[in-house]
Amino acid sequence: MTKEFVFGHQNPDTDAIGTAIAYSYLQNKLGYDTEAVALGEPNDETQYALDKFGFKAPQVIETAADKVDSVMLVDHNEPQQSVSDIDKVKVSHVVDHHRIMNFNTADPLYYRAEPVGCTSTIVWKMFGEYEVEIPKNLAGLMLSAIISDTLLLKSPTTTDDDKEAVKALAKIADVDYQEYGLAMLKAGTNIADKSEEELIDLDAKSFDLAGNNVRVAQINVVDLPEALERKDAFLKVMEESSKSNGYDMFMLLITNILDSDSEALVVGSDENKAKFEAAFNAKLSENEVKLPGVVSRKKQVVPPLTESFEG
Amino acid sequence: MTKEFVFGHQNPDTDAIGTAIAYSYLQNKLGYDTEAVALGEPNDETQYALDKFGFKAPQVIETAADKVDSVMLVDHNEPQQSVSDIDKVKVSHVVDHHRIMNFNTADPLYYRAEPVGCTSTIVWKMFGEYEVEIPKNLAGLMLSAIISDTLLLKSPTTTDDDKEAVKALAKIADVDYQEYGLAMLKAGTNIADKSEEELIDLDAKSFDLAGNNVRVAQINVVDLPEALERKDAFLKVMEESSKSNGYDMFMLLITNILDSDSEALVVGSDENKAKFEAAFNAKLSENEVKLPGVVSRKKQVVPPLTESFEG
16 A cells, blocks of 8 residues: 555644544554655644654655545535645545535545544544554643644633543643643743734634635634734734735634633724624724624624625 | 425435435424425335325425425435425525435534445434334335335445344334345336336436436346346336437346346447447347346446546
8 A cells, every 4th residue: 555645734833743643543553654744834822732742853845646546535625724735645535624615526535524523533533433542642732732723722612522622631741731731822922022023923723704815823822911912013914915916805813712802903994893893893992803702703703794795 | 483494305215205304204303393295106116105104105396496495315315316406495404325426505404324235224213313213104105215225235335234224123113123124125127017118217317427327227127037037128218318418338237136147238339339238248149148146236336437437
C-alpha cells in the first residue's frame, strides 16, 4: 500500500493538527500507511499542546500531488480550505464536523461527519469502534483539540459527545482538563509580541455573503482592555487588508476566553456596517461593539451575518 | 422531535428500500422519530424480499417538503437521484456507498459513507457500534439488500465487510443465504410479463460523458437466449427512447445472474458505438456484443466508458 498524507485545513488550529496526528495513528493501526502533515506552522496554542504531550510539529506541505496519490482530510472538506492542488489527488477518507460544500469525488470513499464540537471527538469514537487503544500522549493531544474547538466546553458548539470524550481522554492522559485546558488556551492569547498584521491573519476566514466578500477574524485573549488599547492600529490594518484583498467588510472578533464575551471591531461601507448592526441588533460606536456571550464564529457570527446580508 | 423521512434513490432497488427500513428502525431506537418511505414502488425482487420477511412496502412519496422539514438519505446523495424537492428540506443524515457529487449543505450533518458493496453493510456495522439488536426479520431484509447489490457476493464491488455482514445477518435471520439469495435474485428476473419499454426503464441511469448523454440500463435474467429473442424489440424501444429523451448512446446490459456474464445491446451514432467498442475492446455485431464477467455498471461499465469518451 502506498503512503497517504493526512491533514487538516489551511491556517491550522489545534483540531486540524492534533486530529491529523490522531487519525493517522489510528489508520496506521488499521493497516494503512499514512503520515500526518500540516498546511502551515502550529500557532502558539497548538505548539503548547504539542510540547506538553511530546509531539513534534508535522511536516508542512505546500502541495500534495508531487509526493502522494491519495490523501485523508480531517476537520475540513471544502476545496478552497485544503491543499492548493487538492484537485490533483484522490481523497480516500474524510473525518469532519462542518457542512459539506463543493466536495465532489470520482469514486466512493470513506466519509465520516458528525455535527459535534470537534473532529477529535469523532476520532475518539472511532478508536472505540475499532477497539484500538489510545496512547496516553495521544489522548492528551486529542483532549487539547476538543478544549480548543469548544473553548473548554463553553462554546455553543459543544455537544454531550464532546463532554464525554473530554472526560474519557483526560482520564487516559491523566491530566486535570480544567487546569490544563485553561493553561493551553492562555498560551494562545499572547498577543503582545505579535503585530496587528499577524493577529488579524492568525485565525481568519472569508465568506461570500450575497455577493459580498466578508472577512471574519478572531483572536483569543484573557485581557480585553489590553487588546483594545491597540484598537486604532487594528482598524488601520483591517482597512489596508480590505483594500488590498477586496473585502467588502472586515470584522475582528476579540474573545475573552475567561468570561466567554467578545468585542467586535468592524470596518466597511456604511451600508455594510448597517447590515452588521441589524445582524446583531447592536449599535457600533466608533467601529466597535460589545457582543456578550458570542464566542463561536461558525454558530454565532456567520449565521446572523448571512441572514442580514441575504435578507 | 419532529418526524423525519428516511428514503433511498429514485427507481428504488432492494438496497434503497430495505436499507431505508433498517436505518429508520435503528434511528428510532436511538431516539429519532423517523418513517421509511420510498421514491417508487418495489420491483419484483424487492417485493419478494418484503413478502418473505413480512414487511409492507413503504409509502411512496413524490415530494417531501410538504410533510417534513428534515430527511435522512440512504444509498444515494446526488440531488438528481433524490426526491424532486430535495432542495427544500434539510438533510440531517446520509448513509451511502457511492461517490459524493453535487451534495451541499448549509449546516453540519451526520454523513457516513464507505466504499463497500451495499449500504446495508454499513448499517449492519452501525447496529453493532450502537449495540442495538437486529430483529430476525430485519436481518433478513438487510441480507436481501446485500445479496441484491453484490449479486450473491459475486460482483466485483463485493468487499470482505459485505461477506462478513451476509454471514452474520443470515445467522440472525436463520436462512441459507445461498439458497434464499438465488431464489430472491430469480424473482427479479421474470421478464416475460413485462414490455420492452418497461424493461429498459426498470434499472436505468443517465451519465454525462464528455458532453454526451449516455443511458445505461441493466436487466437481470437466468436465461440469456430467452431475453435475446426480443433483441429487435429492445433495439426499437431504445432508439425511440433515445430520440425522445435526447440520449447520445443507449446501452442495455442483460446480465445472467447464474454465471455472471452479460450481453450488451447498444444504439447510437457510429462514432459513439466506436467509443463503446474501444471502451470494452470488443466488436459490436448487429448492435450486440458479449461482455464476459461484466456484471457491475458502477465498477465495470461506467469507468471504461468514461475513459473512452473523455480520452
